[in-house]
Amino acid sequence: MPTILITGGHSGIGIECCKILASTYNYNLILAGRSPGPMENFAKELIKSYGVKVSVLAMDTSSLTSVRSGALYCREMIEKGEVDKLQAIICNAGVRLGGAPTYTVDGYEETLATNYLGHVLLLELLLDCMADNGRIVFTASGTHDPDTADGKMMGIADGHDAIGLANTGKDGAKPVSRGKLYATSKLYMILYAYELDRRLRKAGSLISSIAFDPGATSGTGFLRNMPKPVQWLAGSAFMSWVMKKSGVTIGDIKFSGECLARVTADPEYASGSGKYFQTNDGKLTERRSSKLSYDEQRAVKLWKDTKSLIHIQPNEGSVKLR
Numbered sequence: 001m002p003t004i005l006i007t008g009g010h011s012g013i014g015i016e017c018c019k020i021l022a023s024t025y026n027y028n029l030i031l032a033g034r035s036p037g038p039m040e041n042f043a044k045e046l047i048k049s050y051g052v053k054v055s056v057l058a059m060d061t062s063s064l065t066s067v068r069s070g071a072l073y074c075r076e077m078i079e080k081g082e083v084d085k086l087q088a089i090i091c092n093a094g095v096r097l098g099g100a101p102t103y104t105v106d107g108y109e110e111t112l113a114t115n116y117l118g119h120v121l122l123l124e125l126l127l128d129c130m131a132d133n134g135r136i137v138f139t140a141s142g143t144h145d146p147d148t149a150d151g152k153m154m155g156i157a158d159g160h161d162a163i164g165l166a167n168t169g170k171d172g173a174k175p176v177s178r179g180k181l182y183a184t185s186k187l188y189m190i191l192y193a194y195e196l197d198r199r200l201r202k203a204g205s206l207i208s209s210i211a212f213d214p215g216a217t218s219g220t221g222f223l224r225n226m227p228k229p230v231q232w233l234a235g236s237a238f239m240s241w242v243m244k245k246s247g248v249t250i251g252d253i254k255f256s257g258e259c260l261a262r263v264t265a266d267p268e269y270a271s272g273s274g275k276y277f278q279t280n281d282g283k284l285t286e287r288r289s290s291k292l293s294y295d296e297q298r299a300v301k302l303w304k305d306t307k308s309l310i311h312i313q314p315n316e317g318s319v320k321l322r
């Protein structure tokens with residue numbers, strides 16, 4: 001049975017996505033993440049409920065060393081025939097942090113490292129472990145677009161490049177806010193998804209690279225690092241009404257998870273490469289992402305800066321895409 005690797009599959013939108021991938025599409029799964037207990041428990045639940053094979057892979061996406069060792073372990077499982085080549089990789093793990101910047105073991109701002117840099121490294125290391133017609137899906141966010149109601153809540157860290165942003169606050173200057181760091185990490189995912197699509201097409205590959213926005217979705221662990229009153233307000237019916245009135249995209253935990261599974265596995269989205277899909281108020285539609293996300297020069301610079309930030313080695317990554 002074909003296999004899908006997902007980061008952050010044991011929580012929130014990821015849980016609902018995995019259930020649909022296992023039940024409707026009959027996929028085996030690899031749950032990659034940093035919380036072994038919840039991952040093992042959820043793997044057991046999936047195996048028991050749907051009879052699929054589920055492996056657990058230790059991977060902290062904020063640490064380059066952890067992503068490298070997780071990717072190596074995954075490669076070994078494939079080479080030993082324990083799991084099939086990957087039919088999809090879903091870059092779903094993400095954090096919305098608050099307060100002053102914190103830095104990872106590699107010295108990078110934590111939001112950018114967790115949401116963006118770790119996932120790019122993962123893809124670089126596992127692209128050749130994917131099925132010929134595999135799909136890569138990035139869980140992005142409407143907050144990446146400063147021209148929308150979602151984006152206006154946070155703004156974008158424009159005027160900084162990825163290297164500057166990864167090091168924000170270190171030079172004594174005022175650091176970029178955590179809200180902007182979150183939104184920009186998602187903009188980077190989309191810029192990268194589109195650039196990856198262009199490079200895959202140029203290399204004659206059939207692998208797809210798709211961006212997906214689940215919409216503002218309550219009931220997940222997304223706001224767990226925010227103050228308790230913020231968490232309470234965000235989950236209230238009143239806030240949901242205010243957001244809808246203000247034009248914010250609205251997700252629902254089950255539906256957003258189902259939509260993530262659909263863009264990953266459904267034949268209907270087989271030609272979705274280079275596109276942006278969004279869940280809003282019970283509908284899944286293809287949409288335009290932000291103006292900034294279509295800037296190809298910006299994407300090429302980001303591609304190069306990212307390679308330098310993740311310290312890609314000459315023997316790593318897909319030569320075809322350089």
Ligand SMILES: NC(=O)c1ccc[n+]([C@@H]2O[C@H](COP(=O)([O-])OP(=O)(O)OC[C@H]3O[C@@H](n4cnc5c(N)ncnc54)[C@H](OP(=O)(O)O)[C@@H]3O)[C@@H](O)[C@H]2O)c1
Nearest residue numbers: 008011012013035060061062093094141216217220221222
């Ligand atoms: N909820 C929303 O309103 C919303 C809107 C737009 C986009 N999104 C995006 O949707 C995705 C899923 O979020 P969610 O709402 O389902 O929130 P969630 O329940 O908090 O899920 C986030 C997942 O990311 C994992 N994760 C965080 N840091 C990690 C790290 N360093 N290494 C490995 N895994 C890590 C978490 O694992 P742990 O349990 O180990 O922390 C968890 O499994 C995220 O990318 C988020 O940005 C959410």
